[in-house]
Amino acid sequence: MRERPDDDTDLLERLRAGEPRAFEDLVRSYQHRVFGVALRMLQNPAEAEDIAQEVFLRVHGAIGAFRGDAKLSTWLYGIASNLCLNRLSSASHRRMRHDEDALRRAPSDVPDATAAMERGEVEAALHQAIAELPEDRRIVVVLRDLEGLSYEEIAQALDLELGTVRSRLHRGRMDLKSKMERFFA
Amino acid sequence: MTCHEARELFSDRLDDQLSADAAARLDAHLAGCDDCRLEWARFERVVSLAQGMEPSRAPAGFVDRVLEAARPVPWPVRLVRQAFTPLRIKLPLEAAALLLVGGLAVMMFQRSPEMQRMARQETSEQLAAPRSEPAPVAPPAPTPEPSTPQSPIAQAPPPPAAAPPPPATPQTPATPQRPAAPQAPATAEPRVAQELRRDTADSARRENAAKSAAAPARAAAPPVAAAPTPTPAPLAARARPLAPDVSAWLTVADRTTALTALAEAVARFGGRENARRPDGRGEIVDVVIPRDAYDAFIREVSRLGGFASERQSAELPASVSISLRITE
Numbered sequence: 001m002r003e004r005p006d007d008d009t010d011l012l013e014r015l016r017a018g019e020p021r022a023f024e025d026l027v028r029s030y031q032h033r034v035f036g037v038a039l040r041m042l043q044n045p046a047e048a049e050d051i052a053q054e055v056f057l058r059v060h061g062a063i064g065a066f067r068g069d070a071k072l073s074t075w076l077y078g079i080a081s082n083l084c085l086n087r088l089s090s091a092s093h094r095r096m097r098h099d100e101d102a103l104r105r106a107p108s109d110v111p112d113a114t115a116a117m118e119r120g121e122v123e124a125a126l127h128q129a130i131a132e133l134p135e136d137r138r139i140v141v142v143l144r145d146l147e148g149l150s151y152e153e154i155a156q157a158l159d160l161e162l163g164t165v166r167s168r169l170h171r172g173r174m175d176l177k178s179k180m181e182r183f184f185a
Numbered sequence: 186m187t188c189h190e191a192r193e194l195f196s197d198r199l200d201d202q203l204s205a206d207a208a209a210r211l212d213a214h215l216a217g218c219d220d221c222r223l224e225w226a227r228f229e230r231v232v233s234l235a236q237g238m239e240p241s242r243a244p245a246g247f248v249d250r251v252l253e254a255a256r257p258v259p260w261p262v263r264l265v266r267q268a269f270t271p272l273r274i275k276l277p278l279e280a281a282a283l284l285l286v287g288g289l290a291v292m293m294f295q296r297s298p299e300m301q302r303m304a305r306q307e308t309s310e311q312l313a314a315p316r317s318e319p320a321p322v323a324p325p326a327p328t329p330e331p332s333t334p335q336s337p338i339a340q341a342p343p344p345p346a347a348a349p350p351p352p353a354t355p356q357t358p359a360t361p362q363r364p365a366a367p368q369a370p371a372t373a374e375p376r377v378a379q380e381l382r383r384d385t386a387d388s389a390r391r392e393n394a395a396k397s398a399a400a401p402a403r404a405a406a407p408p409v410a411a412a413p414t415p416t417p418a419p420l421a422a423r424a425r426p427l428a429p430d431v432s433a434w435l436t437v438a439d440r441t442t443a444l445t446a447l448a449e450a451v452a453r454f455g456g457r458e459n460a461r462r463p464d465g466r467g468e469i470v471d472v473v474i475p476r477d478a479y480d481a482f483i484r485e486v487s488r489l490g491g492f493a494s495e496r497q498s499a500e501l502p503a504s505v506s507i508s509l510r511i512t513e
Contacts, residue, residue: 027251036241049244053251060255126234144200145235151202170196177224177231184227 008072015063027056030073033147034080040142041084043131051087055080070156077149078157081139088135122183129179137172144169186214191221195228429471429508430498437490440468440513447472447509450485454478459506467512479505 011029014022034055038048058079059066066075130138143149143157155165191214197203198211215222258266269275294300437443444461447470451458456474463469474482479501486492486509495510 023255024248024252027248031243031247031251032240035243035247039241045244049247052243052247053254056251057255122234123238126231126238130235141235145232146238146240148236151200166197166202170193173196173228173232173235174192176235177228180231180234181227184230 012066012068012072016066023056023060026059026072030056030076033073034076037077037080037139037142037147038084040130040146041081041135041139042087047087051080051083054083071153074149074153074157077143077147077153078159081143081158085135085139122180125180125183126176129176132179133172133175137168137175140165140168141172141176145173186210188214188218188221191215191218192224192228195225199229199232429506430501431505431507432495432497433486433507433509434493434495435486435490435509435511436493437511437513440511443489443511444468444470446489447486447511450482454482454485456482464510467510470509470511472507472509473504474507476501476503476505 008029011022011026015026031052035048035052038051038055039045042048042051055076059076066072070078130141133141139158140154143154144151149157151162151165151169154160154169155162158165160168191211194203194207194211198208203211215225269279294304435443435447448458451472451474454474455478456472458470458472460471461468483492
């Protein structure tokens with residue numbers, strides 16, 4: 001889980017004041033986190049970069065309209081999450097994912113349990129397990145367990161009820177446990 | 186608390202979201218249930234693994250690319266992008282449109298005689314312009330020619346739109362009465378234009394000769410541009426090297442008689458004699474006959490002796506130039 005910056009108040013003020021370096025500082029501060037969310041959701045580095053770039057461009061264009069009700073980071077995560085979910089729901093992406101799933105299933109039919117106990121293999125399996133989660137659960141798991149957002153921040157970013165966040169997170173984690181079951185035998 | 190109820194609380198328990206009471210009841214259940222305890226351990230392990238995963242890093246140069254993309258684009262660049270991007274789609278479309286427009290333009294030109302005629306006229310005018318100065322007046326020819334007053338420019342082939350091409354070989358004065366004089370083209374005819382280009386080298390020489398020959402006439406007469414002289418048009422004026430439309434042999438018993446009869450026939454059919462020059466044992470006579478009278482003229486000439494056509498253009502112009510080689 002990532003360490004999160006304590007306060008973006010100063011950065012937000014500079015952005016609102018139109019300071020030329022402020023936007024660059026914002027991108028430098030959040031590039032890995034925004035890209036990380038996109039990569040976990042889309043499983044494709046090129047697409048993830050595309051989405052991450054789009055996130056920052058939207059922030060650049062809409063910083064004046066940001067009211068500050070949520071934290072700057074929450075706003076960024078919210079934009080990134082929505083863009084990813086939109087991309088995943090597009091017809092072209094569904095088709096592409098179907099092909100990738102078919103490729104992915106082939107080697108997992110012959111698991112090597114001994115080798116998989118290696119840490120790298122476990123992490124690869126965990127990556128795979130996260131990728132196979134339903135999208136609505138996956139985004140909550142990513143924001144909570146990989147990015148370290150609180151339940152309230154996740155609810156704000158995704159515009160969900162707190163109970164919905166709690167429920168989806170629990171289901172997602174239980175799915176992960178089931179998918180990783182073979183490593184605990 | 187049932188096992189199902191206990192397992193539903195795992196996530197909240199892990200994130201310290203449970204009340205103290207609920208947490209105590211869950212702990213009590215786990216203490217007494219081996220299966221749930223094992224499930225809890227596995228749940229905790231998986232979440233711990235997920236939270237310990239290596240964070241992803243944005244690719245190198247990402248910041249620069251974002252900053253570049255966020256920079257305002259100048260309007261010319263925006264315009265070009267709008268016009269050509271995506272290249273894969275717009276470029277072929279634009280190329281196809283260009284080809285289509287070009288093809289249509291060519292097709293329209295080819296199918297429109299008016300446009301072709303205009304283009305020809307422009308080309309001929311451009312080529313003929315430098316040669317349009319008045320040609321010197323040549324001495325009168327003894328052959329029956331229209332003797333209407335003419336300006337030097339009008340001495341070129343008369344009314345028919347297409348000027349008859351002159352004889353094929355460069356002309357030198359065939360007789361003392363017929364000095365070859367250069368002539369400005371009177372009509373816009375591509376063949377004339379070609380001819381003008383071809384005999385550029387000869388023209389200066391001919392002009393000089395003609396000027397010297399015409400000097401006395403010009404001295405006696407008022408300027409030709411001011412008032413047309415009644416001088417008959419010189420027949421040998423069109424001594425230019427261009428292949429005639431028809432070349433033919435005429436074998437006669439008496440050349441002098443034949444030449445006289447030929448001159449009469451030319452005059453009767455509305456034609457004119459352009460040049461006459463010796464050729465070995467015979468004589469070559471260049472005449473121009475209106476196309477409408479061509480067949481009748483040939484029939485008439487055939488009566489003078491043995492007529493044999495040597496060469497004839499596939500398509501005869503309005504004024505047919507004939508090079509007739511007369512031998513005995």
